[in-house]
Every structure is written in C-alpha cells, then in structure tokens.
Amino acid sequence: xxxxxxxxxxxxxxxxxxxxxxxxxxxxxxxxxxxxxxxxxxxxxxxxxxxxxxxxxxxxxxxxxxxxxxxxxxxxxxxxxxxxxxxxxxxxxxxxxxxxxxxxxxxxxxxxxxxxxxxxxxxxxxxxxxxxxxxxxxxxxxxxxxxxxxxxxxxxxxxxxxxxxxxxxxxxxxxxxxxxxxxxxxxxxxxxxxxxxxxxxxxxxxxxxxxxxxxxxxxxxxxxxxxxxxxxxxxxxxxxxxxxxxxxxxxxxxxxxxxxxxxxxxxxxxxxxxxxxxxxxx
Amino acid sequence: xxxxxxxxxxxxxxxxxxxxxxxxxxxxxxxxxxxxxxxxxxxxxxxxxxxxxxxxxxxxxxxxxxxxxxxxxxxxxxxxxxxxxxxxxxxxxxxxxxxxxxxxxxxxxxxxxxxxxxxxxxxxxxxxxxxxxxxxxxxxxxxxxxxxxxxxxxxxxxxxxxxxxxxxxxxxxxxxxxxxxxxxxxxxxxxxxxxxxxxxxxxxxxxxxxxxxxxxxxxxxxxxxxxxxxxxxxxxxxxxxxxxxxxxxxxxxxxxxxxxxxxxxxxxxxxxxxxxxxxxxxxxxxxxxxxxxxxxxxxxxxxxxxxxxxxxxxxxxxx
Numbered sequence: 001x002x003x004x005x006x007x008x009x010x011x012x013x014x015x016x017x018x019x020x021x022x023x024x025x026x027x028x029x030x031x032x033x034x035x036x037x038x039x040x041x042x043x044x045x046x047x048x049x050x051x052x053x054x055x056x057x058x059x060x061x062x063x064x065x066x067x068x069x070x071x072x073x074x075x076x077x078x079x080x081x082x083x084x085x086x087x088x089x090x091x092x093x094x095x096x097x098x099x100x101x102x103x104x105x106x107x108x109x110x111x112x113x114x115x116x117x118x119x120x121x122x123x124x125x126x127x128x129x130x131x132x133x134x135x136x137x138x139x140x141x142x143x144x145x146x147x148x149x150x151x152x153x154x155x156x157x158x159x160x161x162x163x164x165x166x167x168x169x170x171x172x173x174x175x176x177x178x179x180x181x182x183x184x185x186x187x188x189x190x191x192x193x194x195x196x197x198x199x200x201x202x203x204x205x206x207x208x209x210x211x212x213x214x215x216x217x218x219x220x221x222x223x224x225x226x227x228x229x230x231x232x233x234x235x236x237x238x239x240x241x242x243x244x245x246x247x248x249x250x251x252x253x254x255x256x257x258x259x260x261x262x263x264x265x266x267x268x269x270x271x272x273x274x275x276x277x278x279x280x281x282x
Numbered sequence: 283x284x285x286x287x288x289x290x291x292x293x294x295x296x297x298x299x300x301x302x303x304x305x306x307x308x309x310x311x312x313x314x315x316x317x318x319x320x321x322x323x324x325x326x327x328x329x330x331x332x333x334x335x336x337x338x339x340x341x342x343x344x345x346x347x348x349x350x351x352x353x354x355x356x357x358x359x360x361x362x363x364x365x366x367x368x369x370x371x372x373x374x375x376x377x378x379x380x381x382x383x384x385x386x387x388x389x390x391x392x393x394x395x396x397x398x399x400x401x402x403x404x405x406x407x408x409x410x411x412x413x414x415x416x417x418x419x420x421x422x423x424x425x426x427x428x429x430x431x432x433x434x435x436x437x438x439x440x441x442x443x444x445x446x447x448x449x450x451x452x453x454x455x456x457x458x459x460x461x462x463x464x465x466x467x468x469x470x471x472x473x474x475x476x477x478x479x480x481x482x483x484x485x486x487x488x489x490x491x492x493x494x495x496x497x498x499x500x501x502x503x504x505x506x507x508x509x510x511x512x513x514x515x516x517x518x519x520x521x522x523x524x525x526x527x528x529x530x531x532x533x534x535x536x537x538x539x540x541x542x543x544x545x546x547x548x549x550x551x552x553x554x555x556x557x558x559x560x561x562x563x564x565x566x567x568x569x570x571x572x573x574x575x576x577x578x579x580x581x582x583x584x585x586x587x588x589x590x591x592x593x594x595x596x597x598x599x600x601x
Contacts, residue, residue, distance in 0.1 A: 014404060014405075014406060017401050017404045017406050018406050018407065020401055021401050021402070021406060021408075021412050024401075024416075025411075025412055025415040028415050028416055028419060029415060030434070030441065030442075031419070031427065031430050031434050031473065032418075032419075032430070034430065034433070034434050034440075034441045035433075038433060046439070047438075047439050048439070049438060049439065049444075050444045050447065050448075051439055051440070051441055053441070093325040093326075093329075096322050096323075096324075096325055097322065097323045097325055097326045100318075100319050100320070100321070100322025100323035101319075101322075101323060104315060104318050104319045104322060105315060105319075106312075106315040106316040106318070106319035106320075107312065107315075107316055108316070109319055112323070115330075116326065116330075119330065119334050121529060121581065121582070121585060122338070122578070123529065123532065123533050123578055123581060124533060125533060125554060125557055125558075125573075125574045125577055126337065126341050126574045126577070126578045127333060127334065127337035127338065127341065128561070128574070129337075129341055129344060129561050129567050129570055129574065130336065130337035130340035130341050130344065130571075131333065131337050133340070133351075133567070134336075134337075134340075136351070150329065150333055152325065152329075153325050153326060153328055153330075153332070153333065154325050154326040154329055159326065184322075209421050212423060213421075213422075213423040213424060213425075215423075215424060215425050215536045215539075216535060216536065216558070219539075220562060230423070230425075231423055231424075231425040231426075232425075234423075234425050234426060234429065235425045235429075235539075235540050238425075238429050238432075238540065239540075239543075246433050246439075249429055249433070250429075250430070250433065253426040253427075253429050253430055254426075256423050256425070256426040257422050257426050257427070260422055261418065261422075264414075264418060264421065268410075268414065272413075272480065
C-alpha cells in the first residue's frame, strides 16, 4: 500500500523531472561558476572572444591583489561586527516580545499582534527619510548605530515565527512553574528559551544574512570609508572601475559571497526548518 | 454569523454584567496580566512608535513641505503631489518602469518557484543538492550578485553571449540596451526566487496524498490534478507569495542602483531609485516623501484588491 502510493506520487515521469532539474540547476549555477572562474583568470585570459570557461593556469594572485586595491578585509570585518551586534539584538528583543504575545494571556494581546503583522506591509521608503532626519539630529550619521539599534526593537517576521514556536509548547509547563512560585522571567529564561533553540537559530541566521546583505542602510548612513561594510565597499569600488578589473572584482565578490555560502552549508537544516517554522504550511 | 442574528442580541445584553468595581481581585489579576504582557512586548511598542508611527506621520508632514536638509520644512500643501502626478515626466517614467517590472517579475518568479517546487516534490534523486542550488542565490548579497550579473551578461566577453552565439542566437547588449535592460533584471530576479520555492515545497509536502489517489482513481490527468488538487490546497501560500513578492518588487532598488544606475536612457529608473535620488542626491526630502506616500497607497490598494478578488478562490483547510 505504501509502495503503491509513493509510486503514484511520482506522477511526472521521473527521468523527465531529473533531466529538467539538471538543466535548471546548471543555469542556476552558471553565474556563480562564472564568478569563480573569472576570479581565477590571468589578465590575458580575461577579455577573450569567445571566452574560456576554465582558466589555465589558475591565477590565485587576484585575491591578494583585490585586497591591495581596497581594504576588503576591513570591510568584511565591519560587516561581521554589524551583523553580530544586530543578531544579538534580534535574539534578545524578539524572544521577549514573542513571549509576551504567546505565553502570557492578557486582554487585547491578539489585537495588538495584528498590528505587529500589519507593519510588514510598510515600505521602507516611507520611514526612510524621517528616520534619516531623526538619526542625523542625534548625531548617528556616519556611525553603525542606525544599522544596529533597530534590531533591538523586534521585527514582525521574527516575532511571528517565535510566537508560533512558543505557542506549540504545552501550557502545562508554564502552569507548573508558576505554581512552584517561579516568575515569568525564570519561566522564559530557564524553560521556554532552551526549548526554542531551533527557532532562535533561525532568527540569528536570517538577521545575520539581512545585516550582511544590507545595502541601502549603509549607503544612506555611512560616508567614511573605514566604516564601510562589504556591500557598500564593493558597490563603490565597482562604480569606480572600468572593465579591465573584472577578475579582481570577481575575486572581491567571491569574498563577499563565500561567508554566506559557508554558513549556509553548515546550517542548512536550520534554513529549511525556518521556512516551515513560519507556520506557512497550514 | 451570530452577530447578525437579532435573537442573540438580548441574550448578550443580559449576560454582560456591568463591572463596577475596578479593583476587585479579579480585575486586579487581569490588570497585572496586562501589565506583564505589555512589559514583555515593550521593546516592540517603543520600536513601533519610534520606527513606524512617528516616521509615517513625519513623512506625511514632509510630503506637504519643501524640505532640504539645510533648511527647515516649509509648508506648501499638495504642491509636491500635483507636481509629481502632472508635471514630472521622470516620475511617470519611473512608475511605468516599476509597473513593467512588477507585472513580469512577480508572476514569472512565482511560477518558476512553484515549478521548481513541484519538480523537487517528485522524490527525485539528489533532492538536497538541487534544493541547495535553487535556494542559495536568493540569500547571497545582492551587491555581489549584481556585479556578477553585469559581467555574466557582458555583451562581448560574458559567458551568456558566448553560449547564445554558439546556439546561433543574436547577440544582445542586455544592460546597455534600453529595450533589454529591464528583461535582464527580471531574469536576474528570477534567479533569486529560491526562498519562494522553499515555501512552496513545504506547502506541497502538506497536501494529503489521498487527494491525489482519489483523483487518480477518477482518471484525472496530470494537469487536472494540478489544477483541482494542488492549486486549491496551496492557494493561501500562492496568495502569500504573491503579496510578499509584490511589495518587494515595488521597492526594487539595489540591483538597479549597482548595475545600471537607472540607465540606459532612464529605462531602469525604477520608483525606489528615483525616490532615493530625490532624497539623497537632489536633497528634495519633501518631494521624495510625497513619492513614498504615493508608493505606500499604491501598495495598500493593490494588496487590498488582491485580498478581495482572491477571497473566493483561496481555500483554507483546517484552521
């Protein structure tokens, strides 16, 4: 019976599916392949018509050369610091907020929660200008604070996800602790949060990627080179370059991309889980 | 719909006892709970006021003023809106470019994501690897991938041109050609559709197998099963992805900024890019705020319309 039903699920001919998937994934890989291939090209193999797919010999010097052109290591370090500070904020704030929206029962809670979700529809461009004006008034322009501090006040997407997860934890667990005289704080830090590890890992991961990839924030707020994160440093370097430097540009792009790829491969399970945790399945 | 029943109204009125004592033990417990709840969500409340409510109000006020960072805002009524809608050809260009992008990129990205998810749901070999390959591009830094695509689609030295030449296809200048720059960006956005695919895949895995089995017994074709089982069962997810995709597409910025900066010939001057230029290159903060508000209204109205028109077609099973 089980075998039968799994055969039936394979409705589309499996060979056709497989061939289609191989073709599609080849085209999805192509840009990244081309990036890495170019980053290893000696200058005399860069501008050939037709181009060569795999350079021979491989020119690894493009990487140190890129680092000499621009302080990319410093940019990477800045990106890392901004991202880690934001991740910390996201973990603390969203845990507290989600707890208030799931494990404590109070009047008006679910109504306010609708308000939380509705802010997901607010385009960044509406708040962008007033925030810039406010942050410049308090002297935060040309600091990382506008990129970090908002993460300490929760994000609707994370609140939603953590709330769903916390709602799934049996109520009796809380009741027992409350009867034993434990405060809500003890309940949150000793019982609920340890159970939420998978959801918290997802929050940390997504916040890290958002901060790492953020471009418009740094573009608006930072004008001192020593503060640039990778995204801004790379974009401004790109705008100042002609075509001859594409092997170096690709080496720099590879350096911006590789940390995310490494993180992805180590935490693949968490990524996949994150999507189902959002409760979008039902 | 019990509230529509006239008979239920008196019953309600009788059962609702007036609570006179504000500090009865029961009320005090209730108030304490509210206080605890508010305390926990207080970071959100502060953030909501500081990063949403205040900026929304301020941005609306700015939109009624002439405002450059060096002077204080000067009230000019609806002048910015009037100028945008009737006297700014670049605004119309930006709006048209953005609508073009939205109309093609959202349905195409959505369809590709669904197609990939369906293929991956066929229990093929190497599922994890394929899933990774399709998902990865969507989480990579846009600045880096934008630069990569500039080089990928380079008309003379790019690999895509080489492949097309090999296949006997004409050479296209992509980002350098006003007719092809937008399609090239749409193609790139489809490359980043992996997150949507993952959401679809999770939804597909939740469709009960029995429904397909029953359809098979009835002799339903592959297409009919897709149309009458798959689509209704995942319709809330289709709606979700459409709206999220739409909101994102209206704010499309980074790729256009990095790759084309609005060119060639304003063919990729998208709404957000023009808004950004007005605010931070020409320092017309009031004018840019008016643009932001028009964008906000357009998104709200479209979302509302989509919810309304889809209400009958979206099927919510369970809760």
